[in-house]
Amino acid sequence: MSGVPALALALFAAGSAPSLQEPLQESKATARAEELAGHRRMLEVLADIHAKMPRQNTYFGDRKLRKIEQEIAGFDPQLSRKALARLHHDLAQNQLRLGSNEQAVESFEKSLEIVSEFPRAEWPPFAEKLAYNLGMAWMRVGERANCVLHHSAESCILPIRGTGVHADREGSRQALRWLREALRGAGENQALALSARWLVNVAAMTLGEYPGALSEEERLPPSLFTSEVLFPRFQDVAPALGVNCFDLSGGAVADDLDGDGLLDLLSSSWATDGQIRFFKNVGDGTFEERTDAANLRGIVGGLNLLQGDTDDDGDLDVVVLRGAWFFGPAGELPNSLLRNEGGSFLDVTFRAGLGEHFRPTQAGGFADYDLDGDLDLYVGNEASPEARIPSELFQNQGDGTFRDRAKEAGVENFFFAKGVTWGDYDEDGFPDLYVSNLASPNRLYHNRGEGTFEEVAGKLGVAWPLKCFPVWFFDYDDDGHLDLYVSTYDQGQPDADFRLAPVVASMLGQDPAVFGAELPRLYKGDGKGGFRDVAAEVGLTAVTLPMGANFGDLDNDGFLDFYLGTGYPGYDGLIPNLMYWNRGGKRFVDVTIPGGFGHLQKGHGVAFADLDQDGDQDVFEQMGGGYPGDAFGNVLYENPGFGNHWLKVRLIGVESNRFGVGSRLRAEIVERGTRRSVFRHVNSGGSFGCNPLVQHLGLGQAEKVEVLEVFWPKTKKTQVFRDVPADRRVEITEGSDELRVIEERSFRFRARE
Numbered sequence: 001m002s003g004v005p006a007l008a009l010a011l012f013a014a015g016s017a018p019s020l021q022e023p024l025q026e027s028k029a030t031a032r033a034e035e036l037a038g039h040r041r042m043l044e045v046l047a048d049i050h051a052k053m054p055r056q057n058t059y060f061g062d063r064k065l066r067k068i069e070q071e072i073a074g075f076d077p078q079l080s081r082k083a084l085a086r087l088h089h090d091l092a093q094n095q096l097r098l099g100s101n102e103q104a105v106e107s108f109e110k111s112l113e114i115v116s117e118f119p120r121a122e123w124p125p126f127a128e129k130l131a132y133n134l135g136m137a138w139m140r141v142g143e144r145a146n147c148v149l150h151h152s153a154e155s156c157i158l159p160i161r162g163t164g165v166h167a168d169r170e171g172s173r174q175a176l177r178w179l180r181e182a183l184r185g186a187g188e189n190q191a192l193a194l195s196a197r198w199l200v201n202v203a204a205m206t207l208g209e210y211p212g213a214l215s216e217e218e219r220l221p222p223s224l225f226t227s228e229v230l231f232p233r234f235q236d237v238a239p240a241l242g243v244n245c246f247d248l249s250g251g252a253v254a255d256d257l258d259g260d261g262l263l264d265l266l267s268s269s270w271a272t273d274g275q276i277r278f279f280k281n282v283g284d285g286t287f288e289e290r291t292d293a294a295n296l297r298g299i300v301g302g303l304n305l306l307q308g309d310t311d312d313d314g315d316l317d318v319v320v321l322r323g324a325w326f327f328g329p330a331g332e333l334p335n336s337l338l339r340n341e342g343g344s345f346l347d348v349t350f351r352a353g354l355g356e357h358f359r360p361t362q363a364g365g366f367a368d369y370d371l372d373g374d375l376d377l378y379v380g381n382e383a384s385p386e387a388r389i390p391s392e393l394f395q396n397q398g399d400g401t402f403r404d405r406a407k408e409a410g411v412e413n414f415f416f417a418k419g420v421t422w423g424d425y426d427e428d429g430f431p432d433l434y435v436s437n438l439a440s441p442n443r444l445y446h447n448r449g450e451g452t453f454e455e456v457a458g459k460l461g462v463a464w465p466l467k468c469f470p471v472w473f474f475d476y477d478d479d480g481h482l483d484l485y486v487s488t489y490d491q492g493q494p495d496a497d498f499r500l501a502p503v504v505a506s507m508l509g510q511d512p513a514v515f516g517a518e519l520p521r522l523y524k525g526d527g528k529g530g531f532r533d534v535a536a537e538v539g540l541t542a543v544t545l546p547m548g549a550n551f552g553d554l555d556n557d558g559f560l561d562f563y564l565g566t567g568y569p570g571y572d573g574l575i576p577n578l579m580y581w582n583r584g585g586k587r588f589v590d591v592t593i594p595g596g597f598g599h600l601q602k603g604h605g606v607a608f609a610d611l612d613q614d615g616d617q618d619v620f621e622q623m624g625g626g627y628p629g630d631a632f633g634n635v636l637y638e639n640p641g642f643g644n645h646w647l648k649v650r651l652i653g654v655e656s657n658r659f660g661v662g663s664r665l666r667a668e669i670v671e672r673g674t675r676r677s678v679f680r681h682v683n684s685g686g687s688f689g690c691n692p693l694v695q696h697l698g699l700g701q702a703e704k705v706e707v708l709e710v711f712w713p714k715t716k717k718t719q720v721f722r723d724v725p726a727d728r729r730v731e732i733t734e735g736s737d738e739l740r741v742i743e744e745r746s747f748r749f750r751a752r753e
Helices: 006-013 017-056 063-073 081-097 101-115 125-148 170-184 190-206 501-507
Strands: 252-255 264-267 277-281 287-289 304-308 317-321 336-340 345-347 361-367 376-381 392-396 402-404 417-423 432-437 443-447 453-455 471-474 483-486 521-525 531-533 546-552 561-566 578-583 587-590 603-609 618-623 635-638 645-652 664-671 674-681 695-700 704-712 717-725 728-733 739-742
Touching: 017 345, 063 081, 081 101, 081 125, 101 125, 125 170, 125 190, 170 190, 190 501, 252 304, 252 603, 252 618, 264 304, 304 361, 317 361, 361 432, 376 417, 376 432, 432 471, 432 483, 471 546, 546 618, 561 618, 645 704, 664 695, 674 695, 717 728, 717 739
Parallel strands: 361 417, 417 471, 546 603, 645 728
Antiparallel strands: 252 264, 264 277, 277 287, 304 317, 317 336, 336 345, 361 376, 376 392, 392 402, 417 432, 432 443, 443 453, 471 483, 483 521, 521 531, 546 561, 561 578, 561 603, 578 587, 603 618, 618 635, 645 695, 664 674, 664 704, 704 717, 728 739
């Protein structure tokens, strides 16, 4: 107490200390009032955005539809009948997008009726697609009457069979009729022929008529829908559990959001009135929606979600990313920082300094880039030649606020960012940043360790493919060095009418490059800063078009598998979501068909998580397309088990960030007499969908971990533990010589009563 004035000591002795706390209490009260006001302000901003939606938003608005209706109503009969046919065609497209499927069928038929007044050789270009579009409209009628209104665990999962076959057959019957017409009339248009042929086969499956009812010219080889790989089937239990909320495209988080030790689910929808949903894991095999109890009512929209403990209080906060793909003023939406207050959330965006600019995004990621012990946030925004929008690097100030350092750090990007991932690829202790861009070279920003970054993607040969979406760092071959997966979202030439064609060509073993499509890259890292593309070597040679994606260890063998949520906005984008099984770090095998993962609806946020605590990872996927007429229910694939051992590791940072994001784990095991290591880098997985931050390590047949190492980048210290039992969850506190072993109680999923 040396140097403390005698008067101050006398005040303390006299019991006057509370008066010294009054300014602090007033400051806290003021801060709380500002936070509550900020939450209310966000609710008002989001409500206003939805109110303006019909005027501004090309995905959800009906302005264009109303305009076309007016043009048709006032059409001058002296004008071209072909122009009238085009109006009916365009009206149908807009009706389809808004979910008015039967009306869309009528409008397409009216358009076809008008153009049929002319010889086929005189048809305008749009009319060549009328049969195809009619087939698609009828498929939507059939899907709504069956997969949506009478959903089953087998609905829309390729190959369609069992309860997935449509009971109400009119939609599929008419779809098959018109798609056959489109296929017969394709002529030299190979893109149309491949697209129509694929949908003919899907329609036949929904009728239970594949392959027998199809001609040789129509039928796709049955080998496409079978597999010689022995792999157990994962059942979709989302409908039974009530977590299959019917939404448009959005994000997903699987983690313990209320601090009770059980993994909960959070999902979003990018619709401007799409309510974020919180499903609490009750611990008896059921989930209970707690959206209102979590203070989330009115927190709407968001194409992607991120979780991270931004204030180091032990509760996982959530960032909601908004505005992606909307373009122009419609994309000027705020993101949200939802601070977790023990299972209830408060939107503190504005007070935290994250709401100064409204910019379009769905790409972001947490990391402690400056190694000061708290999580920072990078947000990759969508720039264009018309809108030079920078991305943002929000440095955590440690007091609940953030400051954008992107410009001084050299990571503004100024491209159309679609994926963000952090990883220390050169093992110097500092997390580096990779940003995937659509139609521009990707960026790898090397962290210099003094607050700035150097862009090295071109120099290291990792700037491609050109059109990208999800991206992530992971160690696919367990050599201890981070590798980099960069997906491709190339749908062919910009003016192509049939985005489905390169996907089907790839399935049939044809060269998708004919349609201008690129293939994904898997860059194997050497830990010294070098990369080599090994995608072809490990069997990743298909056109996949992923939007959501993540990785995990399905069979607990220690090697990471990954799942791609596929699709594109067009209604003909009925392509299977894909699961790749890692075979010892040597190759990836497509187990989509035997595993039951081939959902045809559009997949977005993906999370691998042991939701029933039985020791293996289940897979949750947020489903739904971009347009109001393309919504679908989320899925949860239950892992049937593979009989291997596992270990879950939760890190508790003291000097480092609370959940140890960016730390490295090495588990040395002996399996059947062979010694090997399993490596994990602590993060939430891929760039679209979030796994739990508790790391799940498959151990194969090993019954214990001989040596478990934890490397903390901030302190550069490594903790070592020996003879750690398998099939347990352990908690490791930074700097402690002891680990805490927790035995989890497993339970079976069951429907709520």
